[in-house]
Amino acid sequence: MNDSAIDYAAVFQALPGMVALLTPGLVIADVNEEFLRAAGRKREQVVGRLLFDVFPENPNDPAATGMRNLKASLQRVMATGERDAMALQRYDVEDPERPGHWQERYWSPCNAPVLDPGGEVVLLVHRVEEVTELIRARGGRSTGRAQGLEAELYSRARELQELNERLRRAHAREREVALALQEAMLPASRQVGNHRAAVRYRPAVGALNVCGDWYDLVDLVGGHRLGVSVGDVVGHGLAAAGVMGQLRSALSATSRVADGPAQALDVLGRYAHVVDGAESATAVTTFIDFDRHTITYSSAGHPPPVLVHPDGRVEFLDRATDPPLDARPDPIRRPEAGTAFTGGATLALYTDGLVERRREDIDTGLARLADSLRRHRAADPETLADAVLLELLPPGGATDDTALIIVRL
Incomplete structure (x- = not known):
């Protein structure tokens, strides 16, 4: 047939x-x-x-x-x-x-x-x-072993209902802690001189409203300069958030005294070796010099930032990519690269939840991101960030955490 x-x-x-x-x-x-x-x-x-x-x-x-x-x-x-x-x-x-x-x-x-x-x-x-009839065990239709089984099923169903309610209450309390932790550790959108930055943070489906992804904006010493970073810690929930907070704070402090993004990640990698839960964590950081119109960058196993030029040309900053933070027992100096930009360009940093999908090559997700950023490049950063999330995240939410930061240069 x-x-x-x-x-x-x-x-x-x-x-x-x-x-x-x-x-x-x-x-x-x-x-x-x-x-x-x-x-x-x-x-x-x-x-x-x-x-x-x-x-x-x-x-x-x-x-x-x-x-x-x-x-x-x-x-x-x-x-x-x-x-x-x-x-x-x-x-x-x-x-x-x-x-x-x-x-x-x-x-x-x-x-x-x-x-x-x-x-x-x-x-x-x-x-x-x-299975209602099995649960109820009513009416005397079952006797002996069958009736005992029905009564046991009914008892277990009641226990499950009570457990679900306790879990719901515990989840609500944990969510309150998560929200407070997120607000304390992650910066909000901000004005950088004449330049506006927009940030977005979406936890995975079923996760608390805090997770292992992070982002940061740091005013750098000397000139009109800004450090922009994103990172990803394996896992979800409060444990991953605690590791995230340690790595974000360490990179924020290191960036202020490092001579470039590679050195900042060098120090962060050494620190990650002594932080429980930082295994396989990734990060990318960019140093933006608004006076010289340059971006220097370095990546520790993280998807590349995207630079969208005013004419619509899309440039992936992928010439300084290295393994994750704790990948080498004896860290060596990480690579660093640079590029130039003109006023009105847009820089986007993100975590892999935005571009990775099961049964799909990551290049497909990167191409989808580039196309979305290019088409909406004329929008203000807040509108652009919302458009990108709407077009790239599944309607029901992603299975991985997502962080996104957009800076108008």
């Missing part, structure tokens, strides 16, 4: 369990008959509507987390392009015959992507097994 002879619509309807096809915007594109039967809905009540409009969270249950957990899973699938099997979820459903009345339901969901030839997620397969 060849593909043309297969009735895929009939296959879809025959799939076991409840199955829905969702768009990347989480709109229901299609469902099988089992989905309608178990959900107690008609097709016109479901298809073409946002999933969480059809099945909202139970407003009478302040501890409900099913909708939030499901949304996070779907966003992970969109960001990674990989299947995500969820733990058992309690997700109450409003009785279609009695608005305002909610039925306690338990589900075992699994979400998978449908990719186009380019590897982009074009649809999401949302498959669900309802």
